[in-house]
Amino acid sequence: PPVVAAIALLLLFELYKETCRMKLSIAALLIGTASAFVAPQHQPQQSATALAMSGVERNPNFAKLAGGYLFPEIGRRRTVYLEKNPEMADRIISLGIGDTTQPIPEHILSGLVGGASKLGTKDGYSGYGAEQGNNELRSKIASVLYNDLIAPDEVFVSDGAKCDIMRVQQMFGSNVVSAVQDPSYPVYVDTSVMMGQTGTQNEETKQYDNIVYMPCTAENGFFPDLASLPRADVVYICSPNNPTGACATREQLEEAVRVCKEKGSILVFDAAYAPFIRTPGVPKSIYEIEGAKDVAIECNSFSKYAGFTGVRLGWTVVPSDLKFSDGTPVRNDFNRVMTTAFNGASNIVQAGGLACLDEEGMKEIDSLIDYYLENAKLLKDAMESIGYKVFGGTDAPYVFVQLPEGKSSWDAFCEILEKAQVVTIPGAGFGPGGEGYLRLSAFASRENVEEACTRLKEAMAK
Numbered sequence: 001p002p003v004v005a006a007i008a009l010l011l012l013f014e015l016y017k018e019t020c021r022m023k024l025s026i027a028a029l030l031i032g033t034a035s036a037f038v039a040p041q042h043q044p045q046q047s048a049t050a051l052a053m054s055g056v057e058r059n060p061n062f063a064k065l066a067g068g069y070l071f072p073e074i075g076r077r078r079t080v081y082l083e084k085n086p087e088m089a090d091r092i093i094s095l096g097i098g099d100t101t102q103p104i105p106e107h108i109l110s111g112l113v114g115g116a117s118k119l120g121t122k123d124g125y126s127g128y129g130a131e132q133g134n135n136e137l138r139s140k141i142a143s144v145l146y147n148d149l150i151a152p153d154e155v156f157v158s159d160g161a162k163c164d165i166m167r168v169q170q171m172f173g174s175n176v177v178s179a180v181q182d183p184s185y186p187v188y189v190d191t192s193v194m195m196g197q198t199g200t201q202n203e204e205t206k207q208y209d210n211i212v213y214m215p216c217t218a219e220n221g222f223f224p225d226l227a228s229l230p231r232a233d234v235v236y237i238c239s240p241n242n243p244t245g246a247c248a249t250r251e252q253l254e255e256a257v258r259v260c261k262e263k264g265s266i267l268v269f270d271a272a273y274a275p276f277i278r279t280p281g282v283p284k285s286i287y288e289i290e291g292a293k294d295v296a297i298e299c300n301s302f303s304k305y306a307g308f309t310g311v312r313l314g315w316t317v318v319p320s321d322l323k324f325s326d327g328t329p330v331r332n333d334f335n336r337v338m339t340t341a342f343n344g345a346s347n348i349v350q351a352g353g354l355a356c357l358d359e360e361g362m363k364e365i366d367s368l369i370d371y372y373l374e375n376a377k378l379l380k381d382a383m384e385s386i387g388y389k390v391f392g393g394t395d396a397p398y399v400f401v402q403l404p405e406g407k408s409s410w411d412a413f414c415e416i417l418e419k420a421q422v423v424t425i426p427g428a429g430f431g432p433g434g435e436g437y438l439r440l441s442a443f444a445s446r447e448n449v450e451e452a453c454t455r456l457k458e459a460m461a462k
Contacts, residue, residue: 061196064208070186070429071097081417088421093448093455095379095440096423098242098397100307102371102445104352105364108306111355115348126347131339133157133315134350140357141315145300149287150317154331156338157345157353160314161272161301162187167341168268168297168316169195171333172234179212179232181224183243183427183434185270188236206432215433218391218402222246226259235260238270240277243430243439244400245376245392247282253289260295266322266330267296272314275305275369277395293319297330304397305365306356313349372397375449376442382453383440387462399440400427404462412438420455 067073074096082089104112118124132138138155142148158164165187174196180188192198192211199209207213212232214224222244226235237256239248248256260267269286277284286296301314318331345353355361380393383401393399403412409426416422416438425441427434444452 059194061194061198064193064198064200065190066201066206069190070425073429074423074425077414078417078423091421092423093421093444093452094423095442095444095449095452096425098304098441098443100304100309100368100372100443102307102368104307104311105361105368107358107360107364108352108355111358111361112311112348112352114355115351118351119347129344129347129350131342131344132335133345134347134354137350137353137357138315140354144357144362146285146287146317149285150293150319154317154319156316156318156334157350158314158316158338158342159312159345160303161270161299161316164299164314164316165268165270166191166194167334167337168299169197170341171330171337176233177210177212177231179214179229179235179265180431181216181222181237181241182207182213182432183216183430183437184236185238185242186430189431213431213433216241216244216246217433218389221252222391223248223252226256231263232265234268235265236268236270238272239283240273240396240398241392242270242273243398243425243427243434243437245394245396245398246400247277247279247395250281250283250289253283253286253292257286257289257292257295261291264325265295267292269296269298270300271298272301273304273396274300275365276373276397278373279395282395287317287319293321295322297322297334302353302356305368306352306361307368308349308352311349311352313345313353371446372442375444375446378449378453379440379442382457383460386457386460388460393442397442399442401438401440403427403436403438405436407436409435409438416456416459420452420459422452422455422459 068076078092082092119126133156135152137157139152141155142150142152158167169191172195176197178188178192178197189208189211193208198211201208212230214226214229216222216224222241223246235256237248239253240246256267259265267286271285274284283289286292286298296319298317299314300316302308302311303314316334318334320329320331322330324330324333356365376393376397376399379399380390383390383399389402391400391402403409409428413424413426416424425439427437427439430439442449
C-alpha cells in the first residue's frame with residue numbers, strides 16, 4: 001500500500017543519513033590521529049644533533065685523554081699530507097708504526113693452514129676452546145720459550161700483548177698508582193687514564209697526576225732508577241724498549257725485582273721484542289731473574305716473532321706465587337678477567353702458534369729477526385754517518401735518533417714527511433721524555449729501508 005511504501009522510504013533515508021554521519025566521524029578521527037604524528041608547521045623541529053643525543057653521561061676518564069692515540073694520529077697526518085700532495089702517494093715509505101712486512105714463513109704458515117683445514121672435517125672440527133688457551137700451546141710456550149722456568153698453567157694465551165695490558169689494568173682497577181718509563185709505549189699511560197687511576201694532564205709538564213713517571217734518559221741508559229722514585233703499586237717496564245731500543249741488563253733487572261719486592265709493588269714486564277736480543281747474557285724474560293715470580297707478570301706476543309701483527313696471538317704469564325696484599329693469588333683474578341671477557345684465541349691462530357714453536361718454526365723466526373735487525377743496522381749506520389747520536393738498533397728493531405738541541409720532534413716529523421716522504425715517529429708521542437728524539441722502525445722491506453736511508457741522509461744532513 002502507498003502508506004507502507006512511504007514509511008519504508010523514510011526509514012531508508014534516515015539510515016542513509018546515519019551512515020554518512022558515521023563515515024564523517026571516522027574520517028575526522030583518522031585525520032586527527034595522523035596529525036598527532038606530524039609536526040605543526042608553526043613549531044620549529046628539533047635539530048638532528050639534539051635528536052641523536054642520549055641521556056647517558058660520558059665516562060669522565062675518557063675526557064681526560066689528551067688528543068688521539070699516537071699511531072692513529074700519525075696516520076691522520078699522513079692522510080692530510082697525501083690529500084694535499086696526491087702525486088706523492090707512491091713515494092711514501094713508512095718507518096713509523098712497528099708493523100711487520102715480510103710474509104709468514106712456510107712452516108709457520110702450514111700450521112695456520114692446517115688449523116683452518118681441520119675445521120672442515122668431522123674429526124678435526126672444534127668450537128669454543130679453553131679461554132686460557134690450548135693446553136699443548138701453553139706447555140710449549142713454557143718449555144720452548146721459558147726453559148720450564150714457568151708452569152703451563154701460569155700461561156694465558158690471548159690475542160696480543162696490547163690487549164693484555166688493558167686486561168691487566170682491568171684486573172688492578174682504579175685504586176692503584178702506576179709507574180711508567182718516560183718515554184714509553186703509550187698504552188700504559190692511556191689505559192691508566194681510562195681506568196680512572198689518574199687525575200688530569202698538567203698542561204706544562206704534559207704528565208698526568210697520580211702516575212709516577214720514571215725518567216729514562218741517555219744518561220741512565222734509558223732505564224729508571226727505581227730506588228729513588230716514589231712507590232707505585234704497579235711498575236711497567238719494557239725491554240727491549242719501545243721506543244728507545246734499549247735493553248735492560250741483568251743487573252738492572254735484578255735491581256728492579258729487588259726494589260719491587262722491598263716496596264711491595266707488582267712489576268709488569270713487557271717482553272714483546274725479546275727475540276731481537278742477540279747479545280749473550282742479556283735476559284729475554286724477567287723470570288731469568290731470581291725471585292721474579294714473586295713480583296712480576298710478563299706480557300709477550302707472536303706479533304714480532306713470526307709476523308703475526310694481523311694474525312693476533314700473544315700470551316701473559318701470571319705466576320702462582322704472585323699474590324695481592326690480602327693473600328689472594330693474582331693469577332685467580334686474571335683468570336676471572338680472561339674467562340669473563342674473552343672466549344679464547346682463535347683455534348686456527350693457536351695452530352699457527354704451535355708451528356712457531358717447532359724446531360723448524362723457531363729457525364724461521366730467527367731468519368725473520370735477522371732480516372729486521374739488518375734493517376735496523378742500516379738505519380743506525382745511515383743516521384750516524386751524518387752526525388746524529390743514535391740509540392737502539394742492536395738488540396731491538398727500533399732506532400732512537402737524538403735531534404739537534406731545541407728541535408721539536410713533531411717539527412722534525414713534518415719536515416721529513418715534506419722533504420723525503422718518509423714517515424717516522426716523533427719521540428714526544430711517547431711522553432715528555434721522548435721530546436728531542438725520532439723513532440725509526442726497522443719493520444719495512446729491505447728495498448724501502450735502503451731508499452729511506454738515502455732520502456734521510458739528504459733531508460736530515462746537518
